[in-house]
Amino acid sequence: MALAMCAAMHIAASAGTLEEREAKLSANLRCMVCQNQTLAESNAPLAADMRQQIREQLAQGRSEQQIRDYFEQRYGAFVRYDPPFMPSTWLLWLGPFVLLAAGFAAMWRILSHRNRAERTPLTPAEQARAAALLGGDAP
Structure with a gap:
């Protein structure tokens, strides 16, 4: 039993x-x-x-x-x-980090290009028009 x-x-x-x-x-x-x-x-x-x-x-x-x-x-x-983590799964493991790095690189490039862009001063005619639109006096 x-x-x-x-x-x-x-x-x-x-x-x-x-x-x-x-x-x-x-x-x-x-x-x-x-x-x-x-x-x-x-x-x-x-x-x-x-x-x-x-x-x-x-x-x-x-x-x-x-x-x-x-x-x-x-x-x-x-x-x-x-x-x-093996050669056939590298993209699976590393893909998100590569995309993140590419996004940061693109953002850095765009921002740095924007900061380096040469700023041209307004012509007297453009300054007068801007002043008229803003309701102020031209310089």
């Missing part, structure tokens, strides 16, 4: 850890159909199939890293929410 109870507790405990591990993996993998949703958040049929594959592989005793590698091999690095 005690042995059966102990076995049942072990099965329940391992099922709980399998569910926790499946939830953790599902939260770290991207749904390939949905835009910017994890497998855990998605209701797409493909996401349900991927979650089922995770459960099956965990039940077979595979590690979380082996399962991540399986999905990455099948779907590419895009399937991970934290893709590794």
Whole structure:
């Protein structure tokens, strides 16, 4: 009796850890159909199939890293929410910083060009017209 109870507790405990591990993996993998949703958040049929594959592989005793590698091999690095820093993902990691630097460079160039622009004084006719528009006397 005690042995059966102990076995049942072990099965329940391992099922709980399998569910926790499946939830953790599902939260770290991207749904390939949905835009910017994890497998855990998605209701797409493909996401349900991927979650089922995770459960099956965990039940077979595979590690979380082996399962991540399986999905990455099948779907590419895009399937991970934290893709590794490698040549194929450099644009993903560095792109925002490059665009930000390009924006600052363009802004600096425009502002510095604006400050260097030669200011030509108004002609007497332009000064008179400006004074008339402003309601003041011409110099």
